[in-house]
Amino acid sequence: MPQHLSIFDPFEGMRFGNHICFLCGTTISADQQTPVFPAWLMEEYGFAHEPLRLLDQSVVTYQDLKIPCCHQCQTQHLQPLEEKVQKALAQGVTGIRALDPKLLFQWMGKMFYGTLITELIKEQNPLVQPEYAVSEQPKMLMKFQAFFRVLQSLRVPMAFADFLPGSLFVIDVDASAEPTRFEFRDELSTMMFSLRLDNVLIVSCLLDNGMIKDAMKRVWQEIEFKQLQPIQAAELSARIFYAGYLLNVIPDYLVRATKPQDDHLVMDTLIDDVTNVIFNPWQHSSYAKLLATMWAKWGISQEDILRDPQEEPMSMLFSPEGEFIAFPQIPGQV
Ligand SMILES: [Zn+2]
Numbered sequence: 001m002p003q004h005l006s007i008f009d010p011f012e013g014m015r016f017g018n019h020i021c022f023l024c025g026t027t028i029s030a031d032q033q034t035p036v037f038p039a040w041l042m043e044e045y046g047f048a049h050e051p052l053r054l055l056d057q058s059v060v061t062y063q064d065l066k067i068p069c070c071h072q073c074q075t076q077h078l079q080p081l082e083e084k085v086q087k088a089l090a091q092g093v094t095g096i097r098a099l100d101p102k103l104l105f106q107w108m109g110k111m112f113y114g115t116l117i118t119e120l121i122k123e124q125n126p127l128v129q130p131e132y133a134v135s136e137q138p139k140m141l142m143k144f145q146a147f148f149r150v151l152q153s154l155r156v157p158m159a160f161a162d163f164l165p166g167s168l169f170v171i172d173v174d175a176s177a178e179p180t181r182f183e184f185r186d187e188l189s190t191m192m193f194s195l196r197l198d199n200v201l202i203v204s205c206l207l208d209n210g211m212i213k214d215a216m217k218r219v220w221q222e223i224e225f226k227q228l229q230p231i232q233a234a235e236l237s238a239r240i241f242y243a244g245y246l247l248n249v250i251p252d253y254l255v256r257a258t259k260p261q262d263d264h265l266v267m268d269t270l271i272d273d274v275t276n277v278i279f280n281p282w283q284h285s286s287y288a289k290l291l292a293t294m295w296a297k298w299g300i301s302q303e304d305i306l307r308d309p310q311e312e313p314m315s316m317l318f319s320p321e322g323e324f325i326a327f328p329q330i331p332g333q334v
Contacts, residue, residue: 002262003259004227005156005157005158005258005262005264005265006155006156007149007152007265008023008025008152008256009145009148009149010022010025010148011100011119011141011144011145011148014120014124014222015173016117016120016121016123016124017068017124018068018121019032019068020068020323021068021069021070021073022067022068022069022073022083022114022117023070023073023077023078023152023154023155024070024072024073024155026070026072026073028068028070030068030262032068032069032070032071032074033066033068033069034066034067034069034073034074034078035062035063035065035066036062036065036066036067036110036111036114036115036118037062037063037065037111037114037198038082038085038086040082040086041086042062042063042198045088045181045182045197045198046181046182047062047180047181047182048061048062048063048327049061049062049063050062050182052065052184053116053135054115054118054119055119055123055188056119056122056253057112065114065115065118066277067071067114067117067118067121068121069133071157071204073154077154077155078110078154080104081103081107081110081154084099084103085099085104085107087198089200090231092198092199092200093170093171093172093199093200094201096170096200097170101164101168102153102160102164103117104168104170104202104204105164105165105166105168105204105206106151106153106154108166108168108193108195108202108204108206109147109151109154109166109193110151110154111193111195112186112191112206113144113147113148113151115186115188116134116144117189118189119134120134120135123135128225129296134188137189140189142250143191143207143250146207146250146251146252147165147191147206147207147254149253149255149267150165150253150267154266156265157263157264158264158265158266158267159264159265159266159267160264160267160269161256161267161268161269163209163210163251163269164209164210165206165207165208165209165253165269166191166204166205166206166207166208166209166210167204167205167208167210167211167212167213167214167240168202168203168204168213169201169202169203169204169213169220169236169240170200170201170202171200171201171202171203171223171228171233171236172199172200172201172225172226172227172228173196173199173200173201173227173228173229173230173233174197174199174227174228174229174230175196175199175230177230178196178230181195181197181198182195182197183195183196184196184262184324185237185241187241187244190205190241190244190245190247191205191206191207191208191244192204192205192206192240192241192244193206194237194240194241198287199227201233201237203236203240203241204238204239205243205244205247207250207251208244208247208251208330209260209269211247211249211278212240212243212244215243215244215278215279216239216240219236219239219317222318223236223317223324225326226326228317229327229328230300231295231316231328231330232316232325232328234294234295234315235291235295235316235317236317237294237295238287238290238291238293238295239287241290241294242286242287242290242291243279245280245286245290246279246280246281246282247278247279248277248278248279248280249271249272249277249278250271250272251269251270251271252269252270252271252272253267253268253269254267254268254270255267255268256268284306284307284309284312284313287313288302288305288306288313289302291305291313292304292305298330298331298332298333299332300314300331300332304331314331316328316330
């Protein structure tokens with residue numbers, strides 16, 4: 001493989017540490033770091049000093065969350081991407097929708113990966129013994145390894161043969177009554193990552209080859225260009241996050257054979273589908289449990305959502321007849 005197209009695989013031998021650039025693997029000094037959440041984003045949405053709870057239950061501020069990154073990767077690869085996203089975000093939902101989905105995948109992916117390797121670097125410290133060690137979950141590590149192979153497209157010129165590695169939903173939310181301008185949610189095991197920036201909500205599954213988006217096609221077509229009320233956006237997030245739990249297959253990625261004169265890599269994908277079931281069966285009770293966490297701020301419980309077990313769970317998006325609800329009536333509010 002030509003040198004400039006060689007891929008770094010930190011999962012081989014678990015090479016994570018404060019002296020290893022997260023993106024290319026170069027040895028660096030401990031002061032060479034990049035924030036997981038880009039500095040411009042923290043400044044624009046004012047969340048740099050907000051607290052963030054990590055998997056080991058320790059609390060840091062967003063600005064404390066940094067990953068090792070060499071100068072080259074910072075200036076040549078991350079910075080240009082940040083500039084493009086910043087410009088797009090200045091145009092709001094329209095700008096983000098118009099952005100190349102591959103760039104949006106890389107941008108969301110880098111933040112997801114940043115929070116992930118913060119955990120992995122910590123776990124390399126012999127004094128830290130987390131209750132739930134990511135590095136001791138072989139199935140999860142395989143997922144992260146596959147994901148990082150395509151995330152290398154941040155640095156190595158790379159074309160995806162006929163797929164996008166993730167599902168990305170860009171949602172327009174009426175956030176005028178929301179107390180904060182920024183919200184963030186991630187779920188390491190299902191590779192879910194969502195961000196709300198004012199009225200722009202981006203929900204993604206970063207390792208499904210678009211299968212969740214495909215499975216939700218009918219719902220998505222109905223609401224893609226509508227503005228959602230926050231309670232509706234929370235419901236849509238719950239549906240997407242729940243689909244992440246149900247997803248039963250893991251995509252893998254292979255580099256197509258290269259010639260010395262090649263200027264980029266081509267990635268092929270394959271899906272391990274020995275069981276042939278892409279999604280495990282939907283269960284109202286587990287979905288309702290997840291939706292209740294997303295609807296907690298409206299005081300709606302799991303029992304409220306499943307009042308009648310014979311019927312569909314409560315929805316603020318669609319009427320029982322399947323019509324989109326433009327102005328949902330929130331239970332308990334007049
Ligand atoms: Zn680097």
